[in-house]
Amino acid sequence: MEKKHIQTLSKGIKFILILLVLDFSFGYIAKQFFYNQETGKYARSTHAIKETEADILIFGSSHAHRHYIPEVIEKELGQSCYNAGAEGQQLVYHGALLDMVLKRYTPKTIVLNIDTDFLLEFEDAYGRLSDLHPYYSEYSQELKPVLGLRSKFVDVKLFFHLYQMNSTIMHIIRYGISPQVDYKGYRPLFGSIKKKNNKDRIEDQNKENRGDVIDQNFVDALKKFIAIFQRMYHFLR
Numbered sequence: 001m002e003k004k005h006i007q008t009l010s011k012g013i014k015f016i017l018i019l020l021v022l023d024f025s026f027g028y029i030a031k032q033f034f035y036n037q038e039t040g041k042y043a044r045s046t047h048a049i050k051e052t053e054a055d056i057l058i059f060g061s062s063h064a065h066r067h068y069i070p071e072v073i074e075k076e077l078g079q080s081c082y083n084a085g086a087e088g089q090q091l092v093y094h095g096a097l098l099d100m101v102l103k104r105y106t107p108k109t110i111v112l113n114i115d116t117d118f119l120l121e122f123e124d125a126y127g128r129l130s131d132l133h134p135y136y137s138e139y140s141q142e143l144k145p146v147l148g149l150r151s152k153f154v155d156v157k158l159f160f161h162l163y164q165m166n167s168t169i170m171h172i173i174r175y176g177i178s179p180q181v182d183y184k185g186y187r188p189l190f191g192s193i194k195k196k197n198n199k200d201r202i203e204d205q206n207k208e209n210r211g212d213v214i215d216q217n218f219v220d221a222l223k224k225f226i227a228i229f230q231r232m233y234h235f236l237r
Contacts, residue, residue: 027161033172034134034165040175041086041131042168044185048084049100049135055079057101058185059094060113062087068111070184079108083185090125091118091221092146096132098228099142106232112225119222121215126150133164149217 037043048057056079058068065085073081084097094112101107129147136143136158147154158164181187 023160023162027165030165030169031134031161034168037172037175039179039181040171042134042171043175044084044182045086045097045131048082048097048185049139050104052082052084053080053105054082054184055108056081056111057107057109058083058085058111058113059098060085060111061089061115061118063115064111064113065185066187066189068113069186069188071186081184083182085113085185086131088124088128089131090122090128091218091225092125092149093129093132095221095224096129096143096146098225100135100139102228103139103142110229110232114222119214119218121213125215125218130167133158134168136164137161 034042035046037046054070056070056073056077058064058070058081060068062085065083065087068083068085070081070083073079084101086093086097098110126149129150132143132147136147136154140155140158144154147158151157
């Protein structure tokens with residue numbers, strides 16, 4: 001009986017080792033494809049984290065991503081600029097992105113676009129933090145406080161490389177086939193804007209699953225931005 005238990009345990013250990021080897025191998029391959037992307041949201045965030053040395057770095061949601069034109073800013077100010085805005089992301093994401101950027105270099109100027117509803121509860125904001133998963137192996141210290149806001153098992157889940165990468169595969173394929181053009185992170189919108197009344201705004205807010213209660217995590221993220229600005233630039237004191 002004891003021998004049978006030992007054999008079962010041995011098989012279990014071998015099975016786990018095989019899974020870990022497969023996870024590491026396929027995860028490594030997926031990560032190589034991930035970091036070799038040239039277009040799309042992950043390519044832009046990776047560029048901001050690992051490559052850009054722009055004097056001016058812009059953060060914010062789609063209003064930043066779609067409205068701030070680096071080439072215009074560069075022409076007017078005579079400084080290099082990159083737009084690190086990310087559609088649909090909230091303050092908790094931008095704070096984590098800034099932490100990763102600051103690990104490598106410090107921009108001369110940081111612009112944070114604030115929307116009127118940026119502090120209101122928005123449950124989707126936490127699900128969208130999965131966009132940070134691929135960076136966890138290298139930036140766990142910066143990302144754990146943010147990714148841990150909704151899960152106590154961040155280290156366990158993100159220990160597995162394929163889990164880190166599972167939301168990126170289709171994105172890599174999609175923009176490998178059909179590249180997404182941007183201009184130093186900025187992506188213009190084309191068309192006309194319909195003027196909205198208060199009823200339309202309320203309907204849009206409901207569609208976005210936004211509440212009317214302030215999310216303390218968003219407040220903390222904003223305070224963190226301000227603290228970083230104070231430390232870096234010695235103002236707002």
